[in-house]
Amino acid sequence: MRLNSFDEWSPLKEVVVGSAVNYTSHERELSFDLFFHDNITRSEWYYPRLSAAGSADARQPGAPGRSPIKQRYVDELNEDIEGIVAVLESLAVTVHRPLNVDASTAEVRTPAWSAAVVPPLNVRDNTLILGDEIIETPPMIRSRYFETQFLTPVFAEYFRQGARWTVMPRPLMTDASFDLSYARTSSIGGPTEPIDDPQPSVYDVGFEMMFDGAQCLRLGRDVIVNISTANHAMACDWLERHLEGRFRIHRVHRLSDSHIDSMVLALRPGTLLVRNKEVLDFLPEPLHSWDLIVAPPPGENNFPRYEDDDLVLTSPFIDLNVLSVDPSSVLVNSACPELIRTLEQQRFTVVPVRHRHRRLFGGGFHCFTLDTVREGGPEDYLGHG
Template identity: 55%
Template sequence: MVNSYDEWSPLREVIVGSAQGYEAHELDLSFRLFFNVFDEFTDRARKPFKRHHVEELSEDIEGLVSVLEELSVTVHRPIALGEAAKFRTPYWSSDGTPALNVRDQAIVLGDEILETSPQVRARHFENDLLKPVFYQYFKAGAKWTVMPRPVMTDRSFDPVQAKRRQPTLVPNPEPSAFDVGVEMMFDAAQCLRFGRDVIVNVSNENHALAVTWLQRHLADRFRFHVLNQADNNHIDTLVLPLRPGTLLLRHPGVVDLLPEPLRRWDKIYAPEPSPEDFPDYDDDDLTLTSLYIDVNVLSVDENTVIANSQAPALIKVLEAHGFTVVPVRHRHRRLFSGGFHCFTLDTVRADSRPDDYF
């Protein structure tokens, strides 16, 4: 039975993503707005991956699966793509992506699986690859809700933040007969769970509409605390709770963005990453994250954390604060924009409860 209210209770069941069939990034407007990429590769509609990068990513994910199983965690997997799935809606077309960063478009809140509305067109049908697992949980008694799906015409996106950063490079939206105005679009990875409280990053009108929907849908069960523009989208490389009373933070400036009760928690600050801990890439490789991507760790319980073996300084800091660190290799995190927290959707955590940590 689905049960997960926080990020740290003992992990019993988890979905781990798959990179199989990942061929390229579709560099359409939705992708560029999400990653704020307007100054590179502007003459391309598609950025293929090098095959060996995908193969090495898949090796590293299988290493994560093996470690989780050794820790007695039940691992579920999505349907794997044999090749990129091409699809067309009445409004646009794209090549689909595998369910790699499975935390991005689904969140477990207590006994409910909630699918969020995609922000990138290529990911519109990505959660279909998770449906066999979701149906398994639904048949066992879980609630299952889907946020309204966006039309995703050019005028569905709020471009204000991107235009503020790149005023001369963000194109004006193309009009469409199917325009409905700015829509709710939002990733579950913008949320972190603290029992009955959820902190959530809001950076544009798309996010704000989605949070209004979440508040109306779950007002009797959860309290949502908005962080305004803490990051462009996801916040799990900025802050992660490791156990009640302890936060892992990217830098001290993050504290001022947090709800007042969390400012009193103990703080572990990630060390400055070393470029030497990352692979060297060619000029035509598109990196999508900062060097702080390894903050994206996964808590197995209140004392045990899975961290990237390629981030030795971070491991040393976590161990100095009393955590048992299980190192797992993850080489190409900057190319595929995800760490171990991103790659996983924890569906069952033992003794996880809607406690009031605030």
């Protein structure tokens, strides 16, 4: 089918589900710590969090510190991903898969830095699908710099069928490329670890655009975009110019550090799933009349217990990261009975799916998937006329 995806809820026909094959470690360097700082620096979450891996010097360019992931977690993650694929296929959704990372591909290099390779697991992040266009977004984590290349066979087939295929400008990603102001001023997580001072490079060009597709909430012709740094703002400038006349961009500021799909998701026209009622204060006025489903606080027993050396990347609200199959059906983590009951009380059909280690790998069902074909079109849900 031809690429067509304008929203988060209309009947799902085709989707990409990510791969975790040969996922071995997280690389603790500036871009990684900056991206996850709202979560790896929190002290009030349910289980012990890892202290900074190695010394500060170990995370400077040229001597990165890697945080290994135990193989049993990767094996169980791969089992759960195959379960997600099977459930989607049982619902008559066509599932596409990226290329797997070969075990021999341990590192990527650019003129400015080198980093470990991350498999194409959270495929929502580095691609934004808007209507009939694939937009590869400028990465925010160095180890994910070439991640969209693993989706090339999928994207190329949609291109042959008539899709537009665009790549946003690629950042050099030196230390000076990153706007550190959010990490240095945010107090969301309580006491925080310092983000290392950026090191100079001959390739410094100042702040660059860096941005993930998961910072966007797609509502037909309207796109809600979360902006927390100068990097995000530059990318949003690019999107506004590129999409002018086709989509309307609405900026929200510092709703979260970057991604908003564990803060707010649109489950159908007129209904939002939110972490708390305060989320509404950040959203455009037309959304204030939509019904809110406030996610219940997750229970401690919803999550596995981890050892002190296991790096936890997300907040306990990661399971708000659901995937809508149609306006009345939602994939929800089977480990979340509170959320399942809440959605069923709102007359949603809940499809429970197992996903154990979402907090170690930084993503839920919405993160792991990239919906490429839905039935909806460029409708006006915000009443602009």
